[in-house]
Amino acid sequence: xxxxxxxxxKVAGVSHTTVSRALNHSLSIKEETKEKIFxxxxxxxxxxxxxxxxxxxxxxxxxxxxxxxxxxxTSSSFLADVIKGVNVAIEEKFNLYVRGIDDYQDYxxxxxxxxxxxxxxxxxxxxxxxxxxxxDQKIPLVVLNREMKDDRCVINILSNDRDGVYDATKYLFMxxxxxxxxxEGKQGFKSTKERKEGFLxxxxxxxxxxxxxxVVQGANTMQSGYEAMKVLLxxxxxxxxxxxxxxxxxxxxxxxxxxxxxxxxxDISIIGFDDIGVxxxxxxxxxxxxxxxEKISEKGTEQLLxxxxxxxxxxxxxxxxxxxxxxxxxxxxxxxxx
Amino acid sequence: xxxxxxxxxKVAGVSHTTVSRALNHSLSIKEETKEKIFxxxxxxxxxxxxxxxxxxxxxxxxxxxxxxxxxxxTSSSFLADVIKGVNVAIEEKFNLYVRGIDDYQDYxxxxxxxxxxxxxxxxxxxxxxxxxxxxDQKIPLVVLNREMKDDRCVINILSNDRDGVYDATKYLFMxxxxxxxxxEGKQGFKSTKERKEGFLxxxxxxxxxxxxxxVVQGANTMQSGYEAMKVLLxxxxxxxxxxxxxxxxxxxxxxxxxxxxxxxxxDISIIGFDDIGVxxxxxxxxxxxxxxxEKISEKGTEQLLxxxxxxxxxxxxxxxxxxxxxxxxxxxxxxxxx
DNA sequence: AGTGAAAATGTTCACGTGAACATTCAGTCT
DNA sequence: AGACTGAATGTTCACGTGAACATTTTCACT
Numbered sequence: 001x002x003x004x005x006x007x008x009x010k011v012a013g014v015s016h017t018t019v020s021r022a023l024n025h026s027l028s029i030k031e032e033t034k035e036k037i038f039x040x041x042x043x044x045x046x047x048x049x050x051x052x053x054x055x056x057x058x059x060x061x062x063x064x065x066x067x068x069x070x071x072x073x074t075s076s077s078f079l080a081d082v083i084k085g086v087n088v089a090i091e092e093k094f095n096l097y098v099r100g101i102d103d104y105q106d107y108x109x110x111x112x113x114x115x116x117x118x119x120x121x122x123x124x125x126x127x128x129x130x131x132x133x134x135x136d137q138k139i140p141l142v143v144l145n146r147e148m149k150d151d152r153c154v155i156n157i158l159s160n161d162r163d164g165v166y167d168a169t170k171y172l173f174m175x176x177x178x179x180x181x182x183x184e185g186k187q188g189f190k191s192t193k194e195r196k197e198g199f200l201x202x203x204x205x206x207x208x209x210x211x212x213x214x215v216v217q218g219a220n221t222m223q224s225g226y227e228a229m230k231v232l233l234x235x236x237x238x239x240x241x242x243x244x245x246x247x248x249x250x251x252x253x254x255x256x257x258x259x260x261x262x263x264x265x266x267d268i269s270i271i272g273f274d275d276i277g278v279x280x281x282x283x284x285x286x287x288x289x290x291x292x293x294e295k296i297s298e299k300g301t302e303q304l305l306x307x308x309x310x311x312x313x314x315x316x317x318x319x320x321x322x323x324x325x326x327x328x329x330x331x332x333x334x335x336x337x338x
Numbered sequence: 339x340x341x342x343x344x345x346x347x348k349v350a351g352v353s354h355t356t357v358s359r360a361l362n363h364s365l366s367i368k369e370e371t372k373e374k375i376f377x378x379x380x381x382x383x384x385x386x387x388x389x390x391x392x393x394x395x396x397x398x399x400x401x402x403x404x405x406x407x408x409x410x411x412t413s414s415s416f417l418a419d420v421i422k423g424v425n426v427a428i429e430e431k432f433n434l435y436v437r438g439i440d441d442y443q444d445y446x447x448x449x450x451x452x453x454x455x456x457x458x459x460x461x462x463x464x465x466x467x468x469x470x471x472x473x474d475q476k477i478p479l480v481v482l483n484r485e486m487k488d489d490r491c492v493i494n495i496l497s498n499d500r501d502g503v504y505d506a507t508k509y510l511f512m513x514x515x516x517x518x519x520x521x522e523g524k525q526g527f528k529s530t531k532e533r534k535e536g537f538l539x540x541x542x543x544x545x546x547x548x549x550x551x552x553v554v555q556g557a558n559t560m561q562s563g564y565e566a567m568k569v570l571l572x573x574x575x576x577x578x579x580x581x582x583x584x585x586x587x588x589x590x591x592x593x594x595x596x597x598x599x600x601x602x603x604x605d606i607s608i609i610g611f612d613d614i615g616v617x618x619x620x621x622x623x624x625x626x627x628x629x630x631x632e633k634i635s636e637k638g639t640e641q642l643l644x645x646x647x648x649x650x651x652x653x654x655x656x657x658x659x660x661x662x663x664x665x666x667x668x669x670x671x672x673x674x675x676x
Numbered sequence: 677a678g679t680g681a682a683a684a685t686g687t688t689c690a691c692g693t694g695a696a697c698a699t700t701c702a703g704t705c706t
Numbered sequence: 707a708g709a710c711t712g713a714a715t716g717t718t719c720a721c722g723t724g725a726a727c728a729t730t731t732t733c734a735c736t
Contacts, residue, residue: 002449004722015686020724028684047446051398052722054389056691062433070425076418076615083417083436087408092443095400095452098421098436105430108385111340114433222619251619258621277414278616281560281589283596342692353716358694366714390692394721 003044012040023048054113062095063304064115066130068123070100073186073220075248077276078293082121082144085297091305107133115139117304121297122146123189142304144296146190147317155303156317157296161191161273164289164322165198165243168271171324172241173206176333177269181214181239183228183249189220195245195273214239218249225249229256233268240269240333247272247279247288254282254329265331275325284328292320341382350378361386392451400433401642402453404468406461408438411524411558413586415614416631420459420482423635429643445471453477455642459635460484461527480642482634484528485655493641494655495634499529499611502627502660503536503581506609509662510579511544514671515607519552519577521566521587527558533583533611552577556587563587567594571606578607578671585610585617585626592620592667603669613663622666630658 005023009016014033022029022037054060065086067074083098090096094116101120104110110118110133117140120127127146134141135152142155172180182199185192196215203210216231218224225244232239233256244250250272257264264270264284272279275290303316343361347354352371360367360375392398403424405412421436428434432454439458442448448456448471455478458465465484472479473490480493510518520537523530534553541548554569556562563582570577571594582588588610595602602608602622610617613628641654 002451005724006722016722017687017724018685020722021685024724030684033684045446047449047451049393049451049722051389051392051451052691053724055387055393055693055721056723056725058691060389071422077414079421080414080417083421084409087438087441092441092447095433095435096437097433099434100425103425103430108383109430111385113340113385113387113389222615226619251616255619255621255623277560278589281564281593283593283621285593343694344692354692355694355717356715358692359715362694368714371714387692390721391694393691393723394693394695396721 003046004049008037008040008044008046011044012037058113060114060116061093062097062115063090064097064099064110064118066118066120067100068121068127069102072102073123073189075220075246081294082297085294086119086301089298089301089305101127101130110134111137112139117141117308119144119300119304123191125190126188140304140307142300144300154315155300155307157300157303158319159291159296159322160319161194161291161322162198162201164273164291165195166202168289168324169199169202169243170206172243172269172271172330175330177241178208179237179239179241180208181216181232181242183216183218183225183242183244183253185218185245186220187217192245199243218245220246220248222248222252225252226256229253233257233260241271241330242268243271245273247274247276247286250286250288251278251282265329269330271330280327287327287329288325290323290325296320341384342387346375346378346382346384349382350375396451398452398454399431400435400453401428402435402437402448402456404456404458405438406459406465407440410440411461411527413558413584413614419632420635423632424457424639427636427639427643439465439468448472449475450477455479455646457482457638457642461529463528464526478642478645480638482638492653493638493645495638495641496657497629497634497660498657499532499629499660500536500539502611502629503533504540506627506662507537507540507581508544510581510607510609510668513668515579516546517552517575517577517579518546519554519570519580521554521556521563521580521582521591523556523583524558525555530583537581556583558584558586560586560590563590564594567591571595571598579609579668580606581609583611585612585614585624588624588626589616589620603667607668609668618665625665625667626663628661628663634658
């Protein structure tokens with residue numbers, strides 16, 4: 001059996017409380033005693049029992065990392081980037097649990113005893129129910145990636161997708177494009193709505209006529225991007241540029257263009273969103289809007305740890321800027337037909 | 339404060355042990371009492387305290403999912419596929435804990451009290467130290483993705499990379515290629531070695547002369563594939579086909595070919611390994627060797643749960659086959675120069 | 677040396693659960 | 707009816723830790 005503080009106490013000839021205090025660096029322990037206890041602890045190869053500690057302190061040393069869904073609509077690179085970001089910032093003593101909200105039948109299992117804090121990568125308004133549950137449980141919460149409109153006490157970190165799309169659309173315009181199509185993301189995702197709004201705002205500000213047929217539904221997957229582009233290519237009045245709500249769909253869309261014997265960007269310019277790893281390795285390299293998802297995750301984790309330590313529940317909303325990454329999938333139109 | 343079994347006991351007018359027994363479906367509880375207790379438990383919205391339970395039962399309800407490293411050398415798609423696979427099979431009551439081995443300074447924190455079972459996606463022989471630690475702790479273990487040669491008690495599930503590469507190399511040969519180059523994976527990874535061996539075996543069996551300059555080092559990243567291919571393209575006697583140890587590098591390699599104004603597959607044929615999501619959306623679509631990593635993860639999780647429940651430590655080694663996926667990045671050579 | 681205060685350590689208890697052992701109860705057999 | 711049996715439930719304790727409160731030790735100051 002692995003040693004407990006009582007075993008250490010016996011060997012060191014002190015009471016178990018003294019050991020506890022020493023290990024927790026209490027100030028009222030003589031330096032000498034402390035050293036002795038640490039020595040014994042090391043000799044016995046002591047490891048604290050987190051379950052017992054959790055029980056008495058009512059802490060879990062666990063941080064939950066939740067996604068709206070892990071199986072559906074969450075791209076690999078998104079999942080991986082988030083996990084990497086969180087891993088950078090999280091302390092070793094914390095366990096990191098990864099799950100999709102949709103894996104849960106019942107939120108009962110999500111409570112203070114099990115989670116010291118929760119990071120939610122929220123993609124859909126439907127997560128609100130989950131968020132409410134977490135808040136009810138008074139579990140420190142950080143919501144990333146989706147803006148929380150109401151004034152509930154949460155840390156909210158996100159990228160300004162709307163502006164990102166707006167700027168990208170304008171960029172297409174500045175390059176002479178007037179017939180700009182848009183491939184939407186997965187229905188029900190907040191980012192889908194945000195990005196579409198950014199696009200429409202730009203369209204209006206640029207005094208372009210919004211043609212319904214230029215807005216096509218996708219589902220955030222490469223396949224859906226492929227299919228959506230196929231539809232756009234059948235149009236009599238074909239667009240000269242297509243904005244795809246994420247890079248995965250942009251990759252699918254490029255494939256669709258090639259499959260018709262057309263070229264990117266000569267025939268069709270394409271812009272994506274996210275700047276995933278492959279984006280710079282496609283041919284042509286994908287012009288896209290970089291969303292600092294790893295940074296967001298890292299920052300969010302830091303904020304969460306801060307709340308967990310200080311117990312103060314300040315409310316913060318941080319927008320991390322997006323950035324247009326110019327690569328080779330957009331061409332400058334020579335003839336501008338207004 | 340959330341209710342405990344003692345609160346339930348008080349309301350139901352029984353002892354807390356009776357409540358405990360009822361909730362755990364003990365046979366020696368009258369059906370009537372049991373019903374009453376469940377009713378009260380539901381009314382009070384009772385949720386068991388896992389910390390207390392863990393303390394007394396010495397179980398953690400936690401499964402650890404470990405990677406050799408999360409930040410280095412593990413591709414996004416690999417990470418995501420594994421997590422998805424595990425999530426399919428794991429039961430709701432278990433927490434899933436994700437970390438890279440290299441995030442740990444000290445394995446002390448990895449012990450039976452914290453982990454009921456561990457799934458290791460092993461990529462390097464250096465993981466052996468970790469494996470030994472886990473075995474010493476008598477934590478049920480499943481090692482995926484890398485073959486364990488010795489007879490220690492583990493479940494070992496993996497794909498037969500060597501055969502996969504062998505077959506793919508032969509496929510290039512059958513298509514008339516004689517000058518076949520090879521881009522190695524990240525140094526220190528077992529898969530790197532396995533795949534290289536498969537390649538060399540094929541080379542020998544096909545009576546080809548192994549040219550040292552045809553074997554170039556990579557690091558599993560797209561960038562490294564790009565750079566490695568650049569080197570190959572400078573050779574006086576340029577290869578007609580290149581086998582890349584993973585798809586990421588294949589994507590980088592393709593980019594390198596294009597950047598020289600050459601074409602895939604007309605000038606250079608390329609084969610990858612893994613069959614990641616984008617592989618079918620590159621242009622040309624990437625011919626590759628499919629490795630069923632999600633299946634491996636799912637299967638591994640099932641096996642782990644089995645051991646954890648039955649307590650019996652059987653030893654299993656399962657090879658899941660790889661499969662050559664013919665797409666468009668390999669061309670049949672017309673002139674065969676032996 | 678004696679006093680008092682602060683520093684250092686010890687004793688006891690609680691956390692929520694489940695197991696071992698103890699007791700009660702209902703029903704059966706003589 | 708009394709003794710016995712097994713089912714049903716209760717009592718007590720342990721798990722490992724840390725907090726509250728209690729006690730002892732140390733040391734400065736008179």
